[in-house]
Amino acid sequence: MIWHSILDFVSLNRHPAVMTDDAQTFMELALTEAVQAATRGEVPVGAVIVNETGEVVAQAGNRVEESNDPTAHAEMLVIQAATTAGGSPRLENCDLYVTLEPCSMCATAISFARVRRLYFGAFDPKAGGVEHGPRIYNQPTCHHAPEIYSGIEESRCSDLLRKFFAKKR
């Protein structure tokens, strides 16, 4: 696993015209999905998958409450949409943006899909599976770890969650 600071990743861009590495832009889109999820009464988490030419191939917010499906996390929904639409269970040249640190279910799915880079916003000490808990990508049995960029628009992503749960109380 390769860890970069937020300042490093712009230089990785091989397609500057299409903003492949414009993390803020894609995280903005993920945040929009998170806000929409909140209006549906869902925990506000949004995700986006972007291919190597900078095209958004899938975007979604949580749908757990709406679908009564505990697996309907934003990351799962975009992986399912992008892989089935792309005709391959692998997203080797794609990057995934998500407003919250993925849980161990989603982190594993990201690994199975061979996602190239994972950008996430807020950290999740209670249920995260990347930098917390089972640290899925650090497991010797993990066959693929994406490059990880964490803390992208962190305060906006976490504020959204904080306000949502404050209202629920």
Add this chain to the structure above:
Amino acid sequence: MIWHSILDFVSLNRHPAVMTDDAQTFMELALTEAVQAATRGEVPVGAVIVNETGEVVAQAGNRVEESNDPTAHAEMLVIQAATTAGGSPRLENCDLYVTLEPCSMCATAISFARVRRLYFGAFDPKAGGVEHGPRIYNQPTCHHAPEIYSGIEESRCSDLLRKFFAKKR
């Protein structure tokens, strides 16, 4: 988490007439799903969810290849089917039978769904997430661990996988 030997669980049956705890019977059904998965070119893993009255509420085999979806493991499919059909993201009084030790994605989904008991067949030292790798239910951040019964029809479950992969080589 409570661990039982295969000899313990028959005594847990509160509904003897409907075979709630007839693990062999339900694992047989999961094996049938696994065999059917193999005929579709899928890794032969099958799963079944049974409610507290012994009714099978969902059954499925892997669909990763067919759907090009890396998350389409048998366990995920039955959880998605049972929760959406039941109108609740929780399966608190249900048991899940699967022919192979769940990976960390599926183990986490099983926890999210609050599955009561998990019965699995073959052990998976390479990719399992229950007794191997991240040991999801042993994580301090895991909020719900099912009761676990492992090694049910183990040799038949693992033979099926071994033969499938031998043919692939």
